Amino acid sequence: MKYNFNEKIDRSKNHSAKWEEMEMKFGRKDLTPMWVADMDIKAAPEIVEAMKEKVEQEIFGYVYRPTSYYESAAKWIEKRFGYTISPNSLIHSPGVVPSMSILVKMLTKPNDKILIQTPVYPPFASSVKDNGRTLVENKLIKDEKGYYTVDFKDLEEKLSSGEISLFILCSPHNPVGRVWTKDELKKMGDLCVKYNVRIVADEIWRDLIMPGHKHTPLGSVSKEIEDITITLFSPTKTFNLAGLQASFATFPREEERKAFDTILGQMDVKRNNPFSLVAFQAAYEKCEDWLSELIEHINGNFDYVMDFIEKRLPNVKVYKPEGTYLMWLDFNNVGIPQDKIQDFLINEARVAMNDGGSFGENGKGFGRLNVACPRYMVEEAMEKIEKAIKNL
Ligand SMILES: Cc1ncc(COP(=O)(O)O)c(C=O)c1O
Structure with missing residues (x-):
């Protein structure tokens, strides 16, 4: 080691x-x-080095994001998952949870029903409830060994009701530790395509996969699924950079990427800070x-x-x-x-x-x-x- x-x-x-x-x-x-x-x-150490270089410049003004920043993320995704995305489909956001909350407001109306799979990371429920939307649970099934799977029957019942506006997926899943298989993801994605339900996929854990398992980005499963999915991810869990407060989102639809960007602009949180900018790029380029x-x-x-x-x-x-x-x-x-x-x-x-x-x-x-x-x-x-x- x-x-x-x-x-x-x-x-x-x-x-x-x-x-x-x-x-x-x-x-x-x-x-x-x-x-x-x-x-x-x-x-x-490669990340610490990049940040030290920034400190040594002794100026911490607003930063400009070079094109190599998004390119480093797109290359990482290509290399780790064999999934090609355009760097232009990516956008910066101050965090996965802020993105989730913005998307709940952007993609749904007050009181709309939003589906999550419980038990799940608490901000999933709060981003629904605190934004005045209605929470619908598709409870995961646990077997006697403590292994969780999706209750597809219940999922289809709920998605087919015509009442669900959005499905927020946690993949891999916090806290149950499942890395959903491609087959499970396809089944979930196909149901959403069939019943016309948009998906926000929180893939913040996508790089922390144990030997013998494989993460499949939901958007890579099929063109139809990719078209309805907005994916949120970040190197913050993977490389222990959560305090730097930055993340990425992938938008298949350009008009929605722009709408999201406008919202960030209104809050003036469109930029990286000087440290997340250099740290994230170093992580993706040097820390495999x-x-x-x-x-x-x-x-x-x-x-x-x-x-x-x-x-x-x-x-x-x-x-x-x-x-x-x-x-x-x-x-x-x-x-x-x-x-x-x-x-x-x-x-x-x-x-x-x-x-x-x-x-x-x-x-x-x-x-x-x-x-x-x-x-x-x-x-x-x-x-x-x-x-x-x-x-x-
Ligand atoms: C599933 C999931 N999404 C999002 C986050 C937090 O993301 P951020 O710090 O980018 O808001 C966490 C943190 O543990 C998480 O487990």
Whole structure:
């Protein structure tokens, strides 16, 4: 390994939300932070170098985006997924969640029904509800091993009602860790084509795919699906750059790309900041090797937790994720009432995980464990959970 992902990290002066906001969110600060999706891992040296060069210029005015910026993203997509898109179909936005919220307003009317697949990353529901639209859930099906699949019967029933204006897809899926197969994506996409429902595909996790699995960009599945799909993505999860607050969207329809651009213009958030500009390009052009090693590291952390749970926590259920760096731990059988589980994890285990209930009703009793960190943190979290459960 060229890179050391097990290096002890110190974020005490890093203004880290994950560490510093723990007390505000969980009521105490003596917790192992395994929640919000950023990594306790340093960014790739090539990215740091590009940012240092920017710092050394000592001027941080408004930046101009060279054409090579979008080209680097399009080339990355071509190389990683064999999917050719025009750099001109891309647009910058301050984030995937802001894009989602803008698109909800742009593509639908107040009270329109929007479909999501729960349990899912909480801003999916809030971007629907907070914008005065109506949430419709296509609940994912979980088998006894904790493996999730799409309920296609329910999906078709809902899409065919003629009442759904938009489907927001999470691919790969946070928190259940599925990397949807091409077949599953085609089935979902074809239903939307058939029933004339537009799709916003949040593919922010598309580059964090574990060995043996393959991400298929939804737009690459067929021309018909591509034409109804707006895809959101970013290198921020992949390369731990979330604080730089930038992302991309791909628009198949030029008039919609322009309308989106106009909205960003009205808010004056059309530009990158000087750091996201150079960092993203460096990530796409120079950091593929770093990513390969990172995936190996995360996969190793997944295996560690799987093994730990199998041997030492048989009442906790988990399915090894196919992608992301998040594990979806089911605590419903450990002998604690469901509404006390998060409190138990915080105050007894002293581990900060995202509360499963915030991902939807069907996430209650689960905790989302972020393993994008050095192994010692994963070990610490798991041992603390084990000790607390043994003390029950
Ligand atoms: C599925 C998904 N979409 C979007 C985001 C956040 O994107 P951004 O920071 O670009 O708004 C996250 C963060 O964890 C996520 O998991």
